[in-house]
Amino acid sequence: MFRNQMQEIAVKAAALKIIIVGAGKVGSTLAEQLSKEGNDITIIDSNRNKVQDLTNRLDIMGIVGNGASFSKLDDAGIQEADLFIAVTRSDELNLLCCTIAKRSSDVASIARVRSPEYSAEIAFLRERLGLAMVINPDLELAREASRILYLPSALEVNSFARGQAELIKLRIPAGSSLDGQSLADFGKNHLGNVVLGAVERHGDVMIPRGDTIMSAGDTLTFVASPRGARSFMKSVGVENKPIRNCMIVGGGRAAYYLASQLLNMGIEVKIIEKDLDRCNELTELLPEAVIIHGDGTDEDLLLEEQLRGTEAFVPLTGMDEENIMLTLHARKETRAKVVTKINRTTFDAVVEDLDLGSVLSPRYLTSDAIIAYVRAKRASGTSNIETLYHLFDNRVEALEFRVDDDKRITNIPLRDLQLQPNTLVCFINHKGHLIFPSGDDMIHAGDTVMIITTNVGYTEICDILA
Known part of the structure; x- marks a missing residue:
C-alpha cells in the first residue's frame, strides 16, 4: 500500500469513497480528476510502478494486486465504498471485478467494455450484473x-x-x-x-x-x-459541404465502430490495416467497406489509395505519434476534414501549436461520462447531471441538469435569478420542447437545463446561484 505523504488529505462532507481498478490511461485520468474534486480514491493495479507513480503524484491510496481478488477489495475498503470502477484492458476482467464487488457490498459499479459483442448487450449486462453504467471509450x-x-x-x-x-x-x-x-x-x-x-x-x-x-x-x-x-x-460564412468518402488508418475497435456509423450515413469508407488477420475480420464485419492490407504510415501506399481525393481522413492507430504525423501529412496533401485520436496529453501545448483541428481523446470522453455520474451521486437530490463535457483543456464545463421541484430556482423568471459570474444558461428542455431562453423564461420541475461555465465543479443546478 502506498500513500503520498507530501499532501494533506482534504475531506469534504459530500466526498465519495471510490475504488478504481486499472491504472492505465483511463484509470489514471479518472484518479486525477476525481481526486481533484475532493473524492477519496483508492486505485488497484497489478503493476507496482504504475501504482507508485500515481500515489506519488496524487493524494490517493494505492494497492498492488488483482482487482478481482476479494482480499484486495477488502483491503481497499469495499464495504464502505460508494462507487467501484473497473477500467482494465480486459472486458472480462472488468465485468468479473464488478460482479465480485457487487457480491461483496451494495456498491454502485461501472465497467469499461470495448468489445463489439459485449457492447451489443449493454442493456442485458447492466440489468443482470446490476451495473450503474457500462462505458465504451471506442464507441464514444x-x-x-x-x-x-x-x-x-x-x-x-x-x-x-x-x-x-x-x-x-x-x-x-x-x-x-x-x-x-x-x-x-x-x-x-x-x-x-x-x-x-x-x-x-x-x-x-x-x-x-x-x-x-x-x-x-x-x-x-x-x-x-x-x-x-x-x-x-x-x-455566418461557414460552409459544411457533405462528406462523401472517408479514409481510416488503423483497423481497431474504434475504426470498426466509426466505419459502421459512416456507412449508415451513406459515406464510403476505406480502412487501411497492416494486420492481415484483422483485415479478414473487418472484411466479414464490414462488407460494404473497402479494406486495404498495408502500412497506413507508408506515404506511397496512401497516395496509391487516393489520399489526395479523400474528403475525410481519420488516423486511429494505437500510437499518438503516428496519428499526429498522419494528420500533418494529410493536411499538407489534401483539403480533407481530419479527426485525430490522441490518448496521451503530456505535451498539450506542443500539440495545440500544431493546429491539428479536431482532436478526440477516448480517455477524456470516458472520464467525462463517469464524472457526470459521480457528481450526480454527490448532489443533494434537487437535480441530476445528465450530461457533462469538458472544453478548452478542462477550463470550461458544459453540463445538462435534470431539475426537480426546488423553489430556489423553479418558476422564477431567469432575469430574477442571481447567477454566478461566468455562468450561462444555454437552453431549457421543457417537455421535449427546446427553449433558448430570454429573461422572461422560467425553469420548471422536470425540465433539463444546459449550463456553460468557467466555474468548474458544479454538482447540482442550484450551484449556478450566487
Missing part, C-alpha cells in the same frame, strides 16, 4: 467523430437533450460576418435560434458579455438544434 469516440464529420467545419460537436441540441466548437474564419460583431448585435440577428457560449482568444477563455467583440481566429462554442446549427454556420 466513434460517435463524436461521426458527429464532427456530419458538420465538417466544426472542431467539436457534443450532443445534449438526447440529440435535440448540439454544442459546437468552431474557429471564426476570415470574412465571416461574426468578425467585428458584438454579442449584443449577434443576439438581435439570431434571437431564439442559437446561443453563444465560451470564446477562446490567444489562449484565454471567457464567457462573452453583450459588449464582447468577436474576431476572426477566435474559437467559439455555440448551442443550437442540429438543423439550426447548419443554418447558423451557413449564415
Whole structure:
C-alpha cells in the first residue's frame, strides 16, 4: 500500500469513497480528476510502478494486486465504498471485478467494455450484473467523430437533450460576418435560434458579455438544434459541404465502430490495416467497406489509395505519434476534414501549436461520462447531471441538469435569478420542447437545463446561484 505523504488529505462532507481498478490511461485520468474534486480514491493495479507513480503524484491510496481478488477489495475498503470502477484492458476482467464487488457490498459499479459483442448487450449486462453504467471509450469516440464529420467545419460537436441540441466548437474564419460583431448585435440577428457560449482568444477563455467583440481566429462554442446549427454556420460564412468518402488508418475497435456509423450515413469508407488477420475480420464485419492490407504510415501506399481525393481522413492507430504525423501529412496533401485520436496529453501545448483541428481523446470522453455520474451521486437530490463535457483543456464545463421541484430556482423568471459570474444558461428542455431562453423564461420541475461555465465543479443546478 502506498500513500503520498507530501499532501494533506482534504475531506469534504459530500466526498465519495471510490475504488478504481486499472491504472492505465483511463484509470489514471479518472484518479486525477476525481481526486481533484475532493473524492477519496483508492486505485488497484497489478503493476507496482504504475501504482507508485500515481500515489506519488496524487493524494490517493494505492494497492498492488488483482482487482478481482476479494482480499484486495477488502483491503481497499469495499464495504464502505460508494462507487467501484473497473477500467482494465480486459472486458472480462472488468465485468468479473464488478460482479465480485457487487457480491461483496451494495456498491454502485461501472465497467469499461470495448468489445463489439459485449457492447451489443449493454442493456442485458447492466440489468443482470446490476451495473450503474457500462462505458465504451471506442464507441464514444466513434460517435463524436461521426458527429464532427456530419458538420465538417466544426472542431467539436457534443450532443445534449438526447440529440435535440448540439454544442459546437468552431474557429471564426476570415470574412465571416461574426468578425467585428458584438454579442449584443449577434443576439438581435439570431434571437431564439442559437446561443453563444465560451470564446477562446490567444489562449484565454471567457464567457462573452453583450459588449464582447468577436474576431476572426477566435474559437467559439455555440448551442443550437442540429438543423439550426447548419443554418447558423451557413449564415455566418461557414460552409459544411457533405462528406462523401472517408479514409481510416488503423483497423481497431474504434475504426470498426466509426466505419459502421459512416456507412449508415451513406459515406464510403476505406480502412487501411497492416494486420492481415484483422483485415479478414473487418472484411466479414464490414462488407460494404473497402479494406486495404498495408502500412497506413507508408506515404506511397496512401497516395496509391487516393489520399489526395479523400474528403475525410481519420488516423486511429494505437500510437499518438503516428496519428499526429498522419494528420500533418494529410493536411499538407489534401483539403480533407481530419479527426485525430490522441490518448496521451503530456505535451498539450506542443500539440495545440500544431493546429491539428479536431482532436478526440477516448480517455477524456470516458472520464467525462463517469464524472457526470459521480457528481450526480454527490448532489443533494434537487437535480441530476445528465450530461457533462469538458472544453478548452478542462477550463470550461458544459453540463445538462435534470431539475426537480426546488423553489430556489423553479418558476422564477431567469432575469430574477442571481447567477454566478461566468455562468450561462444555454437552453431549457421543457417537455421535449427546446427553449433558448430570454429573461422572461422560467425553469420548471422536470425540465433539463444546459449550463456553460468557467466555474468548474458544479454538482447540482442550484450551484449556478450566487
